[in-house]
Amino acid sequence: MNTRAELVSLLRENARYTTVDLARMTGAEEREVESTIEALETEGVIRGYSAVVDWRNTDDEPVRALVECNVTLDRETGYDDIAKRLVGFPEVESLRLVSGEYDFSMTVEADSMGEVSRFVSEKVAPVPEITQTVTHYLMESYKEHGIEFDGDRDDDRLSVSP
Amino acid sequence: MKISERVNQVPPSGIRRFFELAEEMDDVISLGVGEPDFTAPWSAREAAIDSLERGKTSYTANRGMRELREAIAGRAATEYDLDYDPDEEILVTAGASEAIDAAFRAFCDPGDTVAVAQPSYVSYVPGVVFAGGEPLPVPTREADEFRLTAEVLREAGAEEAEALVYCYPNNPTGATMREEHLEPVAAFAREHDLTVLADEIYADLTYDGDHTSIATLPGMRERTVVFNGFSKAYAMTGLRLGYALAPPEAIQAMNRIHQYGMLSAPTTAQYAALDALEHCSDDVQEMRAQYDRRRRFVLSRFAEMGIECFEATGAFYVFPESPWEDAEAFAEALLEECGVAMVPGDVFGAGGEGHLRVSYATGLNELREAMDRIEAFLE
Numbered sequence: 131m132n133t134r135a136e137l138v139s140l141l142r143e144n145a146r147y148t149t150v151d152l153a154r155m156t157g158a159e160e161r162e163v164e165s166t167i168e169a170l171e172t173e174g175v176i177r178g179y180s181a182v183v184d185w186r187n188t189d190d191e192p193v194r195a196l197v198e199c200n201v202t203l204d205r206e207t208g209y210d211d212i213a214k215r216l217v218g219f220p221e222v223e224s225l226r227l228v229s230g231e232y233d234f235s236m237t238v239e240a241d242s243m244g245e246v247s248r249f250v251s252e253k254v255a256p257v258p259e260i261t262q263t264v265t266h267y268l269m270e271s272y273k274e275h276g277i278e279f280d281g282d283r284d285d286d287r288l289s290v291s292p
Numbered sequence: 293m294k295i296s297e298r299v300n301q302v303p304p305s306g307i308r309r310f311f312e313l314a315e316e317m318d319d320v321i322s323l324g325v326g327e328p329d330f331t332a333p334w335s336a337r338e339a340a341i342d343s344l345e346r347g348k349t350s351y352t353a354n355r356g357m358r359e360l361r362e363a364i365a366g367r368a369a370t371e372y373d374l375d376y377d378p379d380e381e382i383l384v385t386a387g388a389s390e391a392i393d394a395a396f397r398a399f400c401d402p403g404d405t406v407a408v409a410q411p412s413y414v415s416y417v418p419g420v421v422f423a424g425g426e427p428l429p430v431p432t433r434e435a436d437e438f439r440l441t442a443e444v445l446r447e448a449g450a451e452e453a454e455a456l457v458y459c460y461p462n463n464p465t466g467a468t469m470r471e472e473h474l475e476p477v478a479a480f481a482r483e484h485d486l487t488v489l490a491d492e493i494y495a496d497l498t499y500d501g502d503h504t505s506i507a508t509l510p511g512m513r514e515r516t517v518v519f520n521g522f523s524k525a526y527a528m529t530g531l532r533l534g535y536a537l538a539p540p541e542a543i544q545a546m547n548r549i550h551q552y553g554m555l556s557a558p559t560t561a562q563y564a565a566l567d568a569l570e571h572c573s574d575d576v577q578e579m580r581a582q583y584d585r586r587r588r589f590v591l592s593r594f595a596e597m598g599i600e601c602f603e604a605t606g607a608f609y610v611f612p613e614s615p616w617e618d619a620e621a622f623a624e625a626l627l628e629e630c631g632v633a634m635v636p637g638d639v640f641g642a643g644g645e646g647h648l649r650v651s652y653a654t655g656l657n658e659l660r661e662a663m664d665r666i667e668a669f670l671e
C-alpha cells in the first residue's frame with residue numbers, strides 16, 4: 131500500500147494519531163508523513179477532522195433529523211444549484227444526493243424539535259425547486275462513522291495464552 | 293489415582309504461571325495474548341449460523357467435508373503452488389493442535405527422537421513426550437534472526453532424529469524463513485532422512501514478502517507434513533479448525549488416530565472454514581495490514597527505548613531482549629508495577645532466555661499505552 135492511501139486509512143480510523151505514531155506505523159519518515167498530510171489537505175482529499183460523539187453521555191444533546199427532499203429540475207437549475215443553496219444553511223450538517231425514492235438526503239441539527247421543524251418549513255420547503263420534504267427525527271444512534279456506541283469493548287480473551 | 297509416567301514427565305506450562313499472575317490483577321494491558329483481537333469475518337460466522345439453521349449437526353467424513361478438503365487443496369495450489377489430493381492427502385482436524393498431536397503419535401515409536409526448533413510454540417515438546425518420543429531441543433540463534441540453520445541442527449545432533457518440528461512464521465519470535473533460508477534445512481532433512489513437521493499456521497501473516505512452504509522444495513513434499521489452520525489468519529481460534537497436508541501414507545496414519553480420537557472436526561466450524569476460504573481473503577488482507585502497522589509501531593517504540601529487538605517479519609509477535617538480565621524478573625515487575633503483561637522467553641525453550649514475547653494482537657491505543665508504561669518504568 132502506498133503511504134498516501136495508508137495515511138488516509140489511518141486518519142479515517144483515528145484523526146488524532148500523532149505524526150510520530152503515523153511515521154512509526156507506516157515506516158515513513160516523520161517529514162514525509164507531514165508533507166503527505168499537508169498535500170492531502172491542500173488537494174482537498176482530506177476536508178477536515180472531527181470527533182465522533184455519543185451525545186447520550188452529555189447534557190446538551192442536539193436534536194437531529196434526517197430530511198428527505200424531492201426536487202424538480204428545469205433547464206436553468208441542476209442538482210448542484212439546489213445543493214449550493216442548501217449547504218449554505220448552518221443547520222445542515224450533511225447533504226447528499228442519493229438514488230432511489232427521493233433526491234437529497236440531509237441531516238439537520240438544531241437545539242430543539244421546534245427549531246428543526248421551523249427550519250424545514252421556513253427555509254427548506256420554500257426553495258422553489260423542492261417539491262416535497264419528509265422529516266425523520268433521529269431517536270437513537272448506535273453506530274457513527276464506523277464506531278459502535280455500545281460496542282463490546284471488553285477484551286474477553288485470556289490475558290496470557292500460548 | 294495413578295497418573296501416567298508420560299503425564300508426570302511434563303511440567304505445567306510456564307505460560308500458565310504468567311496467566312495466573314495476570315489474572316490476579318485489574319487493568320492489565322496484555323501483550324501476552326497468542327490469538328487475534330479481531331473477530332472472525334462476518335461471512336464465515338454467517339456460514340456457521342446458516343449451517344446450524346439448516347440442521348447440519350451430524351458428524352462429517354473422518355477426513356473432513358469433501359468440499360472443504362477441495363477448497364483447502366485449491367488454496368494450497370494457488371498460494372504455495374502445492375498440489376494435494378483432497379481424498380488422500382488432506383486431513384481436517386480440530387485446530388492445528390490436533391493435527392500436530394496426531395502427527396507426533398503417528399510418527400513416533402517409543403524412544404524416537406524429534407528435533408524441536410526452539411524457541412518454539414509451547415505444545416511441541418509436551419506433544420512429543422505424550423507420544424512417547426524424546427524431544428531434542430535445537431536452539432536457534434538471535435544472530436541468525438532466530439532462523440533454523442543446518443549448523444544449529446548439526447550442533448544439536450539432529451541427524452539422529454526421526455523428525456523435525458518447527459514453525460515459521462514463528463511463535464514466539466516472529467521470525468520468518470524465505471526460500472534461501474529453507475534450502476539448507478531441506479538439504480539436511482534429505483541427507484539425514486528426517487520427516488519434517490512444518491507448522492505454517494501463521495503463513496498468511498508474513499510481512500516481508502510471500503510465505504514459502506518447505507514442501508515446495510525439491511524432494512521435500514514426500515517427507516513433509518504441513519500444518520495449517522484458521523485460528524490465526526482468519527481469527528477463528530474458538531472454532532477449532534485446522535488441517536494437515538501430507539503424502540497419503542502419512543495422512544492415512546494420522547487419520548487412524550483422528551478417526552478414533554476425534555471422529556471428525558466440528559461440523560459447524562467446517563462450514564465456517566469453507567466460507568472463509570471462499571470469501572474472506574479481503575478480511576485476511578485487512579487484518580494483516582493492521583498487524584503490520586502495529587508491528588512497525590512496536591518495533592520502532594522499542595528501538596527508541598533502546599531495547600534491542602531484531603526485525604520480526606511474521607505472526608503477531610516481536611521478541612525483544614529483556615532490558616534486565618533476568619527476563620522473568622522483568623516481566624513480573626512490569627506486570628506488578630505497570631500492569632503490562634508479556635511472556636518471558638524461556639517459557640518457549642532453549643534460545644529464548646533473556647527475551648520477552650510481546651504480542652501485538654491488541655488495539656493501537658492499548659499498544660501505545662503499554663509502550664508508554666514500559667518507557668516510564670525504565671526511566
Ligand SMILES: Cc1ncc(COP(=O)(O)O)c(C=O)c1O
Nearest residue numbers: 292387388389413463521523534
Ligand atoms: C505455532 C502454533 N501452532 C499451532 C497453534 C494452535 O492452533 P489451533 O488453534 O489451530 O489449534 C498455535 C496457537 O497459538 C501456534 O502458535
